[in-house]
Amino acid sequence: MLLTLEGLDGSGKTTAWEALHDARPDATFTHEPTDTWYGDAVRRSLGDDDADPLADLFLFTADHADHLSRVVRPALADGDVVISDRYTDSRYAYQAASLADSEIRRPLEYVRGIHGAFTREPDATIYLGVDPETAAARAGATDKFERVSFLAEVQSNYDRLIDAEPERFVRVDASRSPEAVIDRVEDVADRLIEAFHGDDAAVADVDGDGDGA
Numbered sequence: 001m002l003l004t005l006e007g008l009d010g011s012g013k014t015t016a017w018e019a020l021h022d023a024r025p026d027a028t029f030t031h032e033p034t035d036t037w038y039g040d041a042v043r044r045s046l047g048d049d050d051a052d053p054l055a056d057l058f059l060f061t062a063d064h065a066d067h068l069s070r071v072v073r074p075a076l077a078d079g080d081v082v083i084s085d086r087y088t089d090s091r092y093a094y095q096a097a098s099l100a101d102s103e104i105r106r107p108l109e110y111v112r113g114i115h116g117a118f119t120r121e122p123d124a125t126i127y128l129g130v131d132p133e134t135a136a137a138r139a140g141a142t143d144k145f146e147r148v149s150f151l152a153e154v155q156s157n158y159d160r161l162i163d164a165e166p167e168r169f170v171r172v173d174a175s176r177s178p179e180a181v182i183d184r185v186e187d188v189a190d191r192l193i194e195a196f197h198g199d200d201a202a203v204a205d206v207d208g209d210g211d212g213a
């Protein structure tokens, strides 16, 4: 099973992902950007305010292709639960936002289209929801993506992705304390993993809010 964590910069993904290591010691933990030279190239581009948005997209996508073939597909083939801090939706949300003023007419569909032929979509995604102001403040506004106006565009792209596939996403309120967010993410992750492996009770109430939906 492939479970991903998504959200704006500063939403607390990495904090939650690190906490899941203790709760799920047998899972394969991974992240994008990766720690390979592809990921280094991505991080160089993140530090370049003048980087071309299409060049950014293809750097991030190259990193994803390497991540898929080297880590994600082999782990899934071994039957592992794979938990990734950021994955395809980050590209759909961020690069579609940075291409909004480009010659590409429908950036979100374009970025999805590039991935369609080769990617492996997540089985479930936990979305840590926080407003762009809080996100930018927590993240420290240190790179070109950590600006409130840009993060507002990213947030609206995430909203579109969630509206298009509500069955894949579980939203978690990430404006709460770190402890409360971690507890909730651990609980939701447990339910999603159990549901994936066929536990009927977990399927019936996968987000654990008691409403049976």
Ligand SMILES: Nc1ncnc2c1ncn2[C@@H]1O[C@H](COP(=O)(O)OP(=O)(O)OP(=O)(O)O)[C@@H](O)[C@H]1O
Binding pocket: 007, 008, 009, 010, 011, 012, 013, 014, 015, 016, 138, 139, 174, 175, 176, 177, 178, 179, 181
């Ligand atoms: N629920 C929370 N409330 C307040 N601060 C938080 C919360 N969760 C995380 N933080 C703090 O916000 C900062 C960013 O957290 P974290 O790195 O987990 O976010 P992230 O979503 O992974 O960000 P990025 O995408 O920029 O890497 C850290 O200083 C962290 O301690």
Ligand SMILES: Cc1cn([C@H]2C[C@H](O)[C@@H](COP(=O)(O)O)O2)c(=O)[nH]c1=O
Binding pocket: 009, 032, 033, 046, 060, 086, 087, 088, 090, 091, 092, 094, 095, 145, 146
């Ligand atoms: C995978 C991925 C990431 N980004 C952006 C989002 C962040 O601003 C940075 C780095 O991510 P981190 O979680 O802070 O390490 O990169 C992106 O724009 N597109 C992507 O595909």
